[in-house]
Amino acid sequence: MADIAVAPSARAAHSPQRRYWIAPPLLVLVVLFFYPLALILREALVGEDHVLSLAHFASVLRSNQFLSGLYHTITIALSASTGCLVLGFIFSVIIAFIPFPGAKLIARVIDTFIALPTFLVALAFTFIYGSAGLLNQSLMHLMHLELPPLNFLYSQWGVILSEITVYTPFVMRPLLASFSLIDPSQIEVASSLGARPWRIVRRIILPAALPALIAGGSLCLLLTVNEFGIVLFIGAKDVITLPLLVYDKAIQEFDYTTACVIAVVNIALSLGLYAFYRMVIAYCGGRRAGMG
Amino acid sequence: MATNSTTMSQGPQMRVSAPASRIVPGASGIGFENVSVAYGDQVILDALTLTVKPGEIVALIGPSGSGKTTALRAVAGFVQPTAGRIIIGDRDVTRLPPYKRNIGMVVQNYALFPHMRVEDNVAFGLRARGASAEVIRERIPECLRLVGMTAYGKRYPRELSGGQQQRVAIARALAIRPQVLLLDEPLSALDAQIRRSMLDELAKLHRDLPSLTVLYVTHDQTEALTLADHIGIMRDGKLVAFGNAQSLYRHPPNRFAAEFLGRANILPARSLQSAEPGFACVRFGDTVLRGRNHHALPDGSDSLVCIRPHDLRLQPGGAGGNTLTGIVRAVQWQGDLHSVALEVQEQTLRLTCNPLSDPPAPGTELVVHFDPADVTLVPEHVAHG
Numbered sequence: 019m020a021d022i023a024v025a026p027s028a029r030a031a032h033s034p035q036r037r038y039w040i041a042p043p044l045l046v047l048v049v050l051f052f053y054p055l056a057l058i059l060r061e062a063l064v065g066e067d068h069v070l071s072l073a074h075f076a077s078v079l080r081s082n083q084f085l086s087g088l089y090h091t092i093t094i095a096l097s098a099s100t101g102c103l104v105l106g107f108i109f110s111v112i113i114a115f116i117p118f119p120g121a122k123l124i125a126r127v128i129d130t131f132i133a134l135p136t137f138l139v140a141l142a143f144t145f146i147y148g149s150a151g152l153l154n155q156s157l158m159h160l161m162h163l164e165l166p167p168l169n170f171l172y173s174q175w176g177v178i179l180s181e182i183t184v185y186t187p188f189v190m191r192p193l194l195a196s197f198s199l200i201d202p203s204q205i206e207v208a209s210s211l212g213a214r215p216w217r218i219v220r221r222i223i224l225p226a227a228l229p230a231l232i233a234g235g236s237l238c239l240l241l242t243v244n245e246f247g248i249v250l251f252i253g254a255k256d257v258i259t260l261p262l263l264v265y266d267k268a269i270q271e272f273d274y275t276t277a278c279v280i281a282v283v284n285i286a287l288s289l290g291l292y293a294f295y296r297m298v299i300a301y302c303g304g305r306r307a308g309m310g
Numbered sequence: 311m312a313t314n315s316t317t318m319s320q321g322p323q324m325r326v327s328a329p330a331s332r333i334v335p336g337a338s339g340i341g342f343e344n345v346s347v348a349y350g351d352q353v354i355l356d357a358l359t360l361t362v363k364p365g366e367i368v369a370l371i372g373p374s375g376s377g378k379t380t381a382l383r384a385v386a387g388f389v390q391p392t393a394g395r396i397i398i399g400d401r402d403v404t405r406l407p408p409y410k411r412n413i414g415m416v417v418q419n420y421a422l423f424p425h426m427r428v429e430d431n432v433a434f435g436l437r438a439r440g441a442s443a444e445v446i447r448e449r450i451p452e453c454l455r456l457v458g459m460t461a462y463g464k465r466y467p468r469e470l471s472g473g474q475q476q477r478v479a480i481a482r483a484l485a486i487r488p489q490v491l492l493l494d495e496p497l498s499a500l501d502a503q504i505r506r507s508m509l510d511e512l513a514k515l516h517r518d519l520p521s522l523t524v525l526y527v528t529h530d531q532t533e534a535l536t537l538a539d540h541i542g543i544m545r546d547g548k549l550v551a552f553g554n555a556q557s558l559y560r561h562p563p564n565r566f567a568a569e570f571l572g573r574a575n576i577l578p579a580r581s582l583q584s585a586e587p588g589f590a591c592v593r594f595g596d597t598v599l600r601g602r603n604h605h606a607l608p609d610g611s612d613s614l615v616c617i618r619p620h621d622l623r624l625q626p627g628g629a630g631g632n633t634l635t636g637i638v639r640a641v642q643w644q645g646d647l648h649s650v651a652l653e654v655q656e657q658t659l660r661l662t663c664n665p666l667s668d669p670p671a672p673g674t675e676l677v678v679h680f681d682p683a684d685v686t687l688v689p690e691h692v693a694h695g
Binding site: 201203204206207208209210211212213214217221222225226 | 386387388407408409410411412413414415417418419421422423424425434435438439479482483486492
């Protein structure tokens with residue numbers, strides 16, 4: 019029994035009996051992940067004609083619908099991620115460096131946003147900013163208008179605002195963790211040397227937070243590229259993103275080949291962003307270790 | 311242009327190659343006027359009144375929670391006094407933000423900016439104050455030379471040892487030519503050997519920059535005694551003793567000061583009677599002891615006899631000396647000295663002396679002698695300064 023308590027050495031890990039333990043997880047991965055992905059790739063390349071060809075890819079990638087979807091996906095993802103970074107940085111600086119009662123509570127409340135389903139914010143926004151929402155109704159009543167004056171919610175801006183609200187905590191989490199590592203005496207010494215608050219933010223806090231900002235930003239980008247619930251729930255006119263396009267083609271038009279081609283592009287985009295995210299994490303981890 | 315160096319076992323040396331007046335243009339003092347700091351009902355600093363004269367080093371010492379760091383942070387502007395005024399030079403800085411106070415500050419963990427090279431750390435304060443590129447170019451080597459770190463300008467803090475980082479922190483604080491320098495336990499994070507050499511170098515730095523006013527907070531009495539012109543001893547937010555370092559050591563005004571600043575034997579005594587000018591006799595059990603009545607205690611009062619362990623001798627001195635007989639309870643050899651604990655009339659008396667070739671055995675009787683001039687009679691109760 020004693021060998022169970024000992025940490026497995028590299029030699030033990032490569033013993034003949036242990037190598038079979040790779041089978042169960044590999045089987046699960048193959049059945050639940052790689053096989054469905056392979057089916058999508060096969061459908062995209064073979065299509066209904068059952069002939070291996072890139073013709074489907076070429077025609078879909080040239081279509082206006084796809085290009086518009088790609089444009090909206092990237093525009094919304096970049097705008098929302100930028101918004102998350104700006105808002106997340108400001109909120110995190112306030113929570114971490116400006117002492118006020120309840121700062122920790124606020125940080126935890128914001129943190130719980132991560133646990134909520136994304137479309138919930140879109141639903142809440144319809145009650146506030148929607149045509150019959152609180153804000154429009156109040157403005158119509160106050161200004162004696164017949165039509166709601168604000169209709170940004172059902173546009174690209176509504177999607178971006180909702181995504182910023184949902185994904186800002188994903189930036190704040192690593193930021194607050196990185197701020198907690200900044201030695202408060204660095205800020206005090208900087209202040210005693212004559213630095214005003216804005217200079218301290220720019221020269222001391224921002225450089226220290228840069229790895230966390232990049233990591234949080236790339237995670238946001240990854241999540242917003244694949245966001246489906248918010249875009250579907252808001253139902254903005256003429257705002258079709260790649261995930262929504264896959265849904266439309268597969269579920270509403272039964273055009274599985276086109277849906278699979280778009281899905282492959284979406285997967286490639288996501289994996290590329292994920293690889294970037296991992297690289298940033300690895301780089302920042304190395305840098306942090308070097309700083310210690 | 312003076313160029314000095316000290317012998318050091320490790321690391322580079324602090325050197326002065328710029329006139330002191332260029333580093334510290336004008337000396338300013340620090341004044342605490344009834345400064346109190348409280349968080350709710352908890353009083354951290356209680357009506358502190360203290361003056362640090364221009365060009366002077368004042369050390370504030372005391373146990374953890376005594377308020378010494380709070381006092382320093384109040385000068386820096388990181389703690390807002392609930393009452394009183396803080397003066398730097400001729401300015402009331404009580405309500406000024408830290409960046410307007412013109413102070414240099416060095417803290418225990420150096421607080422160097424890890425993403426900046428040494429020269430950028432030194433230049434930080436100058437850039438924050440909008441100094442011209444020419445001034446910055448001139449000031450960086452000047453300050454690095456002062457702390458013996460000229461060769462390290464391009465390095466990052468993580469590439470330096472603790473002692474080197476502390477030198478950079480000092481150079482960074484001096485680069486802005488502060489009115490006063492605040493040192494908050496600057497040597498605490500260093501190991502014993504480096505700490506000793508840094509202590510010598512801080513003393514030398516002040517010799518080279520005599521107009522630099524320094525408020526030095528430490529819990530280490532050796533640092534305070536080595537560096538400070540005056541020492542303030544704090545306890546529970548109050549200044550319980552303040553004075554010239556030597557005078558405070560030789561004639562502590564109260565028991566706490568005697569025990570905190572160096573080791574002291576404190577014996578309870580009764581029936582004080584004045585003797586020749588400046589001296590008095592007291593009764594310790596059935597023994598009459600003579601000592602300095604430095605604090606002019608009245609006749610008939612009870613007092614405490616304070617005698618430093620190294621002032622006790624095994625050989626008799628001149629006529630009129632004090633003598634006590636006790637039982638040896640413990641003998642410790644500590645390398646460069648022997649420490650002997652005696653039990654005398656139910657009190658413990660500790661003696662330190664050069665290493666003994668034939669140390670007394672525990673349980674044996676031992677007679678110790680001490681000069682009345684080395685004894686200080688202190689009041690029984692703490693007097694708040």
